[in-house]
Amino acid sequence: MRIDGWLRFVLWPGILGLSLFLLIGASVAVGGTEIDVRTVFGIILERMGIGGLSSGDPASEAIVMEIRFPRTLLAALVGASLAVAGAVYQAILRNPLADPYILGVSSGASLGAVLAILTGWGASWFGHWTLPVYAFVFACIALLFVLRLARAGSRTDTKTIVLSGVVVQAFFGALLTFAISLSHEQLQRIQFWLMGGGFSLRGWDHVEAIVPFFAVGLLVIGWHSRELNLFFLGERHAAHLGVSVGRMRVLLLVTASLVAGAAVSVSGTIGFVGLVVPHVMRMLFGPDHRLLLPVSALAGAMFLVGSDMLARVLLAPRELPVGVITAFVGAPFFGWLLRKSSASQGT
Numbered sequence: 001m002r003i004d005g006w007l008r009f010v011l012w013p014g015i016l017g018l019s020l021f022l023l024i025g026a027s028v029a030v031g032g033t034e035i036d037v038r039t040v041f042g043i044i045l046e047r048m049g050i051g052g053l054s055s056g057d058p059a060s061e062a063i064v065m066e067i068r069f070p071r072t073l074l075a076a077l078v079g080a081s082l083a084v085a086g087a088v089y090q091a092i093l094r095n096p097l098a099d100p101y102i103l104g105v106s107s108g109a110s111l112g113a114v115l116a117i118l119t120g121w122g123a124s125w126f127g128h129w130t131l132p133v134y135a136f137v138f139a140c141i142a143l144l145f146v147l148r149l150a151r152a153g154s155r156t157d158t159k160t161i162v163l164s165g166v167v168v169q170a171f172f173g174a175l176l177t178f179a180i181s182l183s184h185e186q187l188q189r190i191q192f193w194l195m196g197g198g199f200s201l202r203g204w205d206h207v208e209a210i211v212p213f214f215a216v217g218l219l220v221i222g223w224h225s226r227e228l229n230l231f232f233l234g235e236r237h238a239a240h241l242g243v244s245v246g247r248m249r250v251l252l253l254v255t256a257s258l259v260a261g262a263a264v265s266v267s268g269t270i271g272f273v274g275l276v277v278p279h280v281m282r283m284l285f286g287p288d289h290r291l292l293l294p295v296s297a298l299a300g301a302m303f304l305v306g307s308d309m310l311a312r313v314l315l316a317p318r319e320l321p322v323g324v325i326t327a328f329v330g331a332p333f334f335g336w337l338l339r340k341s342s343a344s345q346g347t
């Protein structure tokens with residue numbers, strides 16, 4: 001049975017939102033100290049001002065509200081950010097293989113964040129927003145390099161975008177390795193963070209740092225969902241329908257880089273979320289970005305919350321970096337997409 005009209009824009013985000021809510025509860029409950037899911041929700045709702053529901057002891061409340069809940073919320077925000085950024089890159093560049101990780105944007109953001117950690121420059125100006133600001137600036141620099149490398153004459157060659165991203169990723173990866181080699185006391189911490197292990201070191205201040213970037217970015221991108229639909233059909237088609245192609249492309253790519261850079265700054269390098277999630281959502285719900293953006297954000301949040309939960313329990317009490325889990329899912333998916341893309345170009 002097909003659901004048409006406005007109901008699609010309410011029903012599917014509602015289903016995914018409820019699923020995300022339940023998954024967050026399950027993720028917060030899982031850990032070295034098992035806490036009942038009902039107790040988890042009781043503690044959270046009581047802290048929100050709905051009293052009389054919590055049956056947890058002070059130790060359980062501390063574990064939930066100071067460790068697991070902010071960590072899980074951060075995973076949800078990062079997953080949503082990377083998925084939305086991937087959806088924008090794929091629409092603007094008209095390439096299903098585009099995402100922050102493959103295009104080198106995540107490597108640029110990681111380099112910026114590591115430089116902020118090592119140097120401390122600007123901390124007195126930006127406070128706890130220092131890492132997101134550095135990550136955003138270097139993410140934009142990486143994206144600029146990718147677009148310049150892929151430019152053929154007066155137009156950007158979408159077929160070479162991925163290859164340009166590989167080159168830029170390797171270059172920024174080398175700079176990142178050099179920066180890490182200069183560190184001593186923080187070496188192990190930075191390496192674990194770069195593999196996507198940053199969630200275990202984060203709290204409410206990091207949630208507060210990423211929320212403004214995510215909210216502003218999602219608002220700007222969502223407001224221009226019509227333009228994204230037209231870009232997905234082709235730049236010439238968009239220009240004929242009155243879209244200022246050059247200006248809109250820059251605005252949306254920079255906004256996507258802002259969202260992705262802020263996410264990487266608090267989580268480390270986590271690959272393939274922006275590749276897998278938007279592509280799967282596009283196959284399920286179609287290319288209309290009025291629906292694709294919210295369902296991608298919710299599905300990206302679910303994907304990373306689930307990955308973080310697996311990273312904590314698979315080798316408990318040891319913890320895997322989240323990037324390992326996403327790579328196990330994303331790398332085969334990327335190979336399938338690459339093979340499919342090559343086959344379609346050959347026919």
